[in-house]
Amino acid sequence: MRKSVIAGAGILAAVATMLLFETPAALADVPPISGSVQNFVAFDEPIPASIIPLSTRDGGEQTFEDFRGKVVVVNFWATWCGPCVREMPTLAKLQEHFADNDDFAFVIVSQDRGGWKEIARFMKRLKLDFPNSLLDDKLKLSRPMQVRSLPVVAIIDRQGGEVGRLVGGAEWDSPEAIELIQYYLDDDGGHGTS
Amino acid sequence: MKTNALRFGRLLTLGLAAQIIALTGAFAQTDGAASDWDGSLDEVPARARLIAATTGVGQLDELRVGIEIELEPGFKTYWRTPGGPGFPTSIDWEGSTNLDTAAFKWPAPTRFDVLGFDSFGYIDHVIFPIEIIPIEIGQPVQLRANVGYLACDDICVPMSADLTLDLPAGPAAPSQFANQIDQFRARVPVTDGVMVGLNFEGAGLQGTTDAPLVQIAFSATEPFVSPDVFVEGPEEIFFGRPEMRLDGNTVVFTVPAEDAFGEEQVNISGQPLRVTLVEGGRALEARINPEWGGFDVAALSPAIASGGGVGIGGLGAAGAAGATGAAGLSIFAVLVFALLGGMILNIFPCVLPVLSIKLLSVVGHGGGSTREVRTGFLASVAGIIAAFLVLATLVVGLKAAGQTVGWGIQFQQPLFLVGMILLLTLFACNMWGLFEIRLPGLVSDTAVRHSGGTSLKGHFFSGSFTTLLATPCTAPFLTTAIGFALTRGIGEVYAVFTALGVGLAMPFILIAAFPKMVTKLPKPGPWMITVKKVLSLALVATAVWLLSVMAAQVSLLTASTVAALMVVVALIFAMRKFIPARAGRAVPVAIAAVAIFAFATPALLPRSEVASAGVEVRAEVAYQPFDPAAIPALISTGKVVFVHVTADWCITCKVNEKRVLEVGDVASALARDDIVVMEADWTRPNDDIAAYLATFDRFGIPFDVVYGQDTPNGKTLPELLTANAVLTALGNASPTLRLALN
Structure with a gap:
């Protein structure tokens, strides 16, 4: 709530500035993008994320709608993708960092055609565990979300809109990455819409 | 932010752009033997097309085509x-017509590093040769290929290309792609090692069941330079980086195996494995079922078995990966090798001028004080080692820039050659007494001079010069040590190069330690002038040798011009004695002008075309330039014509030359006056050669044909020649030869 007061004050200040100086003001409230996540691209407007259901490893189905109300960090990857494999351990640490935050969800979406068997072997070999793991072997989700190269990490806000993404590898356990995620967690949806 | 926004924009427009490119890309000239590229590298990191070796299907029972993949720099597939x-890469031929089978061939891969992962594949460009068998010979073949492949660098992009190529009925004329397809076909590993001069010696298992090691041995007809091995097996076995031990023509690889899915025990004994040996442009494939202790290294190479040979761990990308096992050589052993290699360099022929300069400096110290001798020689030692450190830095820099590096690569640079020749000429003139310089006069002006002696800087630079001149020499142990260093990290490169420097400087170090050896020599006197003149001949000999290197690498014209300029330099010095002192000041200017002209020569004069049309005699066989039009006339005069089509990238062609054509009875037969041997070099695309091959329905090499009165249309020989096959074909070509060769 305090954030919204600040945001409201910010808007007022902006309007006041525009009236006074007749110049469009760039407000200070922008996502922190630097260091190992400097390739992150924040969208001007959230883009509604696809809600196509994908299979889970226990045989069920899940869509991003199931995480509505949470900030979802979603990683598109595949076992055949070297840069993806390399950043996987840092994503595991990121997941662990926000494990106690009920507003946060971490989802991985694999493009592997070898299916769950291949993914399970990979996880065993690298000693990793991602509870929210989805399989997109037919690219049902990747296509509408324009994921053409890997890896991609996208951030989806509480309303189900993608607010930005990073194409290519990054160190997701770095302070800059955590600061970036924290920024969207602190936000209640007012970004880019003012 | 701007670049980020652009990057994302690019991502969104990829699909649309690819389609536009597919439409506009159709205008390139491909004489109908290629499909369009499926995209542009401006928009996507990789693109593919179908190419064919022929413009039509002719009456061929096998058509040669290929999938060509071009990648953005740095990307791999x-x-x-x-x-x-x-x-x-995978291909689906769904929708093709008149297609019976399509045999997809994998050219030998290279080992590279994708973000810390050892991977096998192709960098920047590859053509996968494909052999198409049509259902109906002579009927059009319509190829529809869906090619799936992966392009990776710092991102991975799965690519999918729909390619279309129609091969019409009609003559199978060679296309512009015949040569390229055959070049990549030549890189496909063979199973018959004789084709490429490689041999599989044996394989076995070492280690324990939870950490087994596959040991694989190969031999070659020529010493190995940079062999690598790739092991494939059941999907549950993961093979780590091979460790290699090299002993001339024998190599033994030790490849660690582990369970790919994290199980403790590795079930490998007796498993069918496929091993691929790659050595430069040649590759051999062997199938093995290794058993515990099933292979005796000692029987093959006692040197390797006893821990000798060269150990090169962590082939390819430098990295940890636990490659420093007991099997390879330790860095200490390699440093000893480097030291020995450096010492042996002192007595190698290409170090003649080095020796002469050393001798001269020894003579120059005759009668001097021991202290002076010691400091002088220590300065030379410093010069030698400093030059090696500069070389090490160059190697590290070039390696970092992704360049191929090796010992003596600077000798491939014409400008370096000119510089060395000029320096040698100046030194020789100096020794002849044509002009006086203190050695550093060329390179340093503020030398710390001792009375009448050579300055410390002079000693230092003569040491550096020694090193530079020694680089083209490859002494025993030297390549071994450098080969080791090049596959390791920066620290190893510097350590090995320093050890080489210490080795080369060893005689100097000894003299510095025992200066009395020199000071007991007679004082410099008139006798020294004679010694100088003799030694200067060694310098001239080296300059001549460098000129011959230049003649081979650039052109004979360039080398002759540089040689003439060097004579001018000597003449200018010689004439100085006869001109007034005032005009003498013009001498340095004149020398400088000639030097500049010499440096400009390689750029000003045209490079010689590869194998200019002349007769080349190799091992008594006189190869005439390829001239198929002349063949009928030659036959009518009773001659037999042997046509040999070859290329630098065709290893089997080279094997044929070395094993059959240029040795024994075949060489003697081909040397006969009534046999004309024509050589066609297809190293680079050549329409005449391609068209000639096509007249035999061939679109690749090796290719050898014998023409004679009895075989006027030519009798083709098998790809892998045997002496018997060649002699029989020659004998069958004409009645006179039949009698002569039997």
Whole structure:
């Protein structure tokens, strides 16, 4: 709530500035993008994320709608993708960092055609565990979300809109990455819409 | 932010752009033997097309085509076994017509590093040769290929290309792609090692069941330079980086195996494995079922078995990966090798001028004080080692820039050659007494001079010069040590190069330690002038040798011009004695002008074309230039014509030359006056040669034909020649030869 007061004050200040100086003001409230996540691209407007259901490893189905109300960090990857494999351990640490935050969800979406068997072997070999793991072997989700190269990490806000993404590898356990995620967690949806 | 926004924009427009490019890309000239590229590298990191060796299907029972993949610089695509994360290229021929089978061939891969993962595949460009068998010979073949492949660098992009190529009925004329397809076909590993001069010696298992090591041995007809091995097996076995031990023509690889899915025990004994040996442009494939202790290294190479030979761990990318096992040589052993190699360099022929300069400096110290001698020689030692450190820095820099590096690569640079020749000439003139310089006069002006002696800087630079001149020499142990260093990290490169420097400087170090050896020599006097003149001949000999290197690498014209300029330099010095002192000041200017002209020569004069049309005699066989039009006339005069089509990239062609054509009875037969041997070099695309091959329905090499009165249309020989096959074909070509060769 305090954030919204600040945001409201910010808007007022902006309007006041525009009236006074007749110049469009760039407000200070922008996502922190630097260091190992400097390739992150924040969208001007959230883009509604696809809600196509994908299979889970226990045989069920899940869509991003199931995480509505949470900030979802979603990683598109595949076992055949070297840069993806390399950043996987840092994503595991990121997941662990926000494990106690009920507003946060971490989802991985694999493009592997070898299916769950291949993914399970990979996880065993690298000693990793991602509870929210989805399989997109037919690219049902990747296509509408324009994921053409890997890896991609996208951030989806509480309303189900993608607010930005990073194409290519990054160190997701770095302070800059955590600061970036924290920024969207602190936000209640007012970004880019003012 | 701007670049980020652009990057994302690019991502969104990829699909649309690819379609536009597919439409506009159709205008390139491909004489109908290629499909369009499926995209542009401006928009996507990789693109593919179908190419064919022929413009039509002719009456061929096998058509040669290929999938060509071009990648953005730095991007890779994968071999049938990617090694690390990755997936191989796949093709679906759905929708093709008159297609019976399509045999997809994998050229030998290279080992590279994708973000810390050892991977096998192709960098920047590859053509996968494909052999198409049509259902109906002579009928059009319509190829519809959906090619799936992966392009990876710092991102991975799975690519999918729909390619279309129609091969019409009608003559199978060679296309512009015949040569390129055959070049990549030549890189496909063979199973018959004789074709490429490689041999599989044996394989076995070492180590324990939870950490087994596959040991694989190969031999070659020529010493190995940079062999690598790729092991494939059941998907549950993961093979790590091979460790290699090299002993001339024998190599033994030790490849660690582990369970790919994290199980403790590795079930490998007796498992069917496929091993691929790659050595430069040649590759051999062997199938093995290794058993515990099933192979005796000692029987093959006692040197390797006893821990000798060269150990090169962590082939390819430098990295940890636990490659420093007991099997390879330790860095200490390699440093000893480097030291020995450096010492042996002192007595190698290409170090003649080095020796002469050393001798001269020794003579120059005759009668001097021991202290002076010691400091002088220590300065030379410093010069030698400093030059090696500069070389090490160059090697590290070039390696970092992704360049191929090796010992003596600077000798491939014409400007370096000119510089060395000029320096040698100046030294020789100096020794003849044509002019006086203190050695550093060329390179340093503020030398710390001792009375009448050479300055410390002079000693230092003569040491550096020694090193530079020694680089083209490869002494025993030297390549071994450098080969080791080049596959390791920066620290190893510097350590090995320093050890080489210490080795080369060893005589100097000894003299510095025992200066009395020199001071007992007679004082410099008139006798020294004679010694100088003799030694200067060694310098001239080296300059001549460098000129011959230049003649081979650039052109004879360039080398002759530089040689003439060097004579001018000597003449200018010689004439100085006869001109007034005032005009003498013009001498340095004149020398400088000639030097500049010499440096400009390689750029000003045209490079010689490869194998200019002349007769080349190799091992008594006189190869005439290829001239198929002349063949009928030659036959009518009773001659037999042997046509040999070859190329630098065709290893089997080279094997044929070395094993059959240029040795024994065949060489003697081909040397006969009534046999004309024509050589066609297809190293680079050549329409005449391609058209000639096509007249035999061939679109690749090796290719050898014998023409004679009895075989006027030519009798083709098998790809892998045997002496018997060649002699029989020659004998069958004409009645006179039949009698002569039997």
